[in-house]
Amino acid sequence: MAVEESGPGAQNSPYQLRRKSLVPKRTAAASATASACPSKSPMEGASTSSTEAFGHRAKRARVSAAPAEQYLQQKLPDEVVLKIFSYLLEQDLCQAACVCKRFSQLANDPILWKRLYMEVFEYTRPMMHPEPGRFYQVSPEEHEHPNPWKESFQQLYKGAHVKPGFAEHFYSNPGRYKGRENMLVSLHAIRRGIHSRNHFSRHHWFKIFFGGNCEKASLIVKMASIPFQYYDTIEDALGGVQEAHFDGLIFVHSGIYTDEWIYIESPITMIGAAPGKVADKVVIENTRDSTFVFMEGSEDAYVGYMTIRFNPDDKSAQHHNAHHCLEITVNCSPNIDHCIIRSTCTVGSAVCVSGQGACPTIKHCNISDCENVGLYITDHAQGIYEDNEISNNALAGIWVKNHGNPIIRRNHIHHGRDVGVFTFDHGMGYFESCNIHRNRIAGFEVKAYANPTVVRCEIHHGQTGGIYVHEKGRGQFIENKIYANNFAGVWITSNSDPTIRGNAIFNGNQGGVYIFGDGRGLIEGNDIYGNALAGIQIRTNSCPIVRQNKIHDGQHGGIYVHEKGQGVIEENEVYSNTLAGVWVTTGSTPVLRRNRIHSGKQVGVYFYDNGHGVLEDNDIYNHMYSGVQIRTGSNPKIRRNKIWGGQNGGILVYNSGLGFIEDNEIFDNAMAGVWIKTDSNPTLRRNKIHDGRDGGICIFNGGRGLLEENDIFRNAQAGVLISTNSHPILRKNRIFDGFAAGIEITNHATATLEANQIFNNRFGGLFLASGVNVTMKDNKIMNNQDAIEKAVSRGQCLYKISSYTSYPMHDFYRCHTCNTTDRNAICVNCIKKCHQGHDVEFIRHDRFFCDCGAGTLSNPCTLAGEPTHDTDTLYDSAPPIESNTLQHN
Secondary structure (H helix, E strand, O other): OOOOOOOOOOOOOHHHOOOOOOOOOOOHHHHHHHHOOOOOOOOHHHHHHHHHHHOOOOOOOOOOOOHHHHHHHHHOOHHHHHHHHOOOOHHHHHHHOOOOHHHHHHOOOHHHHHHHHHHHHOOOOOEEEEEOOEEEEOOOOOOOOOOHHHHHHHHHOOOEEEOOOHHHHHHHOHHHHOOOOOOHHHHHHHHOOOEOOEOOOHHHHHHHHOOOOHHHHHHHHHHOOOOOEEEOOHHHHHHHHHOOOOOOEEEEEOEEEEOOOOEEOOOOEEEEEOOOOHHHHEEEEEOOOOOEEEOOOOOOOEEEOOEEEEOOOOOOHHHHOOOEEEEEOOOOOOEEEOOEEEEOOOOOEEEEEEOOOOOOEEEOOEEEOOOOEEEEEEOOOOOEEEOOEEEOOOOOOEEEEOOOOOEEEOOEEEOOOOOOEEEEOOOOOEEEOOEEEOOOOOOEEEEOOOOOEEEOOEEEOOOOOOEEEEOOOOOEEEOOEEEOOOOOOEEEEOOOOOEEEOOEEEOOOOOOEEEEOOOOOEEEOOEEEOOOOOOEEEEOOOOOEEEOOEEEOOOOOOEEEEOOOOOEEEOOEEEOOOOOOEEEEOOOOOEEEOOEEEOOOOOOEEEEOOOOOEEEOOEEEOOOOOOEEEEOOOOOEEEOOEEEOOOOOOEEEEOOOOOEEEOOEEEOOOOOOEEEEOOOOOEEEOOEEEOOOOOOEEEEOOOOOEEEOOEEEOOOOOOEEEOOOOOOEEEOOEEEOOOOEEEEEOOOOEEEEEOOEEEOOOOEEEEEOOOOEEEEEOOEEEOOOOHHHHHHHHOOOOHHHHOOOOOOEEEEEEEOOOOOOOOOOEOHHHHHHOOOOOOEEEEEEEEOOOHHHHOOOOOOOOOOOOOOOOOOOOOOOOOOOOOOHHHHO
């Protein structure tokens, strides 16, 4: 028997303790008797612990007793009583507790019960079993019960014990275990109020021992009502269940049990029993057949705290394609708890749950290092799988197929040599709060009509992607964290249609969500940020619904639609991305509706290389480049958007761009509200283009376009500037309240002006440079302020009117006397006043500011006042800054 010397006070000899105050001082004879006891008792630590922890004091019984009985019950020192009790087994100890209250207290000493408990069950911490199918170990120091060892003993007492050679040893030494299995008669005598050493009545027994508490007496009797059973093999113990020798609780003790035939067809409970980490010490292994097979009739069976291995010598599919560590078949629902599960077979799976009504509960298990699938759920099987660790398996950590529908919560699925979780062929399942990471392929794969629900999981650091849905896969992925995967966080392809809602998809080494190959899906309410490529990429005829997402702070663009991508993209917030907020290219036709696209480091929405689609009811603002760019054959419909606050222009159409731009509000951009250039030919209707920090519409370098029924007002430069061989048509527009001219046409441009209203512009209504020919019909040019004409008539330098920020159109002179160049313009009043008598030359009527008034000539201007030393005269407003986005394709 093992000796227990731990616990408080174990370092002090019990004979150093003082006698309790109610006990007379020792006589010399008594001292001699005490000193004759063995100096090293198995319970020295226990006796000291009890004395210190409980503060037992000898008390006189309230009933008359013989002197010898009075001495034993009241005056014998605690340490001596505890030493005697240390030689008793549990049922004798229970009987001793029935003698008197003092003995009852001493017999409840935790150290006594810990020694007995570890001898019977081997556990180094109490294993609590409060209800069927539930076992857990506790720390004795922290448990609420004053003696958790005894409490656990009572809960576990009815059981059989399995260990090689155990039965032979037990039944060959019956005297060694007396008090463990043959106590029923003695306790029966106690219940009758009879004892061999005194003659108290039953009334006195209950009053002294239990305070009249019949329930306590019944508990002790119940504890001993079934003797222990001992077996050498698990098969023998299972046979004992069938012969009803005990109530189905089997303790499998430390050891390796090989090639036993374990088919479970009844609700047995089998638990490992060993010191330390129990599952490491109890190993059940099979080399020929499935290690455990649960069959119909095993409802509520329990297997826990052991290692279960399938380790065949021949691992080929020919012999073992249907063999597993655990096989759970139709109509059974066992509990598997705190087990380590391993399989070295290259076929099959470690755990196979198969068939209608197969519904196990598997918790706190470790299914790792298997040479095939870890957990396989198929053929309408269900079950609850919680708090397991599934790692480093050769194929998927979990397979779910053929209408399998498990509930899988809080599992740790990682470092798989294949995919983390694979659902296919109509597989389903509810996956919640799992941590899935560092798998070689996707963290979660859905294929072939599979339809899982994945909620609040973390899917991260995959060596490829995070979630891969393909070949008509479905599924609901809700409130997950998907991050730091080497490929896209979510892949959707080949007619798949999942729901991706409320997830955080971030810091991927490629994109956030990648939809291609006729993919669909609902992408809603996600936070997508910090990815190396586009937050959402849609291509090759894919047509998802993308709504109410935040797509921001990407190292690339926000949403990228290309190669005939489609989709409805609405009510998203796209902001602070390094490249364009939205790209549409190569034949794509998405619908972008009611999005907020803002604060990007390049363009807001970029249509190029035949990018089409609809852009309507969006807010597009605060971009470093244009709010919208259209180029190279792109022909989108841009309707009812607000485009404002850009550090460049509002809309830029160039390089043969097209587009229908209707009913938009374009304002407060640093450059022109709309730029049209280089053979582009858009249609602008019913737009409001106002309060720009430059011009309203600028058309140059061969730009064309139809501008119809637009309101263009309150812009800092010309309402419409047409330059350099451009040829637009302006019809029924209202151009008014500008801070410069209404319309200016220069540099060999032409235009058709029909039924426009041009009024209340500061510089004047319509200005045509030398050599410009226009077609005009039914225009109304009225009530303009004509500040240029008035300044000329008053003899003022026009620099007073324009400074160097505006370019009024008037007569452009050159002074040969002052040796000015072609880039230096002098207004007519400075020619008359400042350059009077000089050799001057009229160049043309065009837009410029006066360099004389600006102070850039050698002679100071006598009309403008102090020079500004500005030396940069330009004939046109500053050209648009084109996007560098194409450099990153």
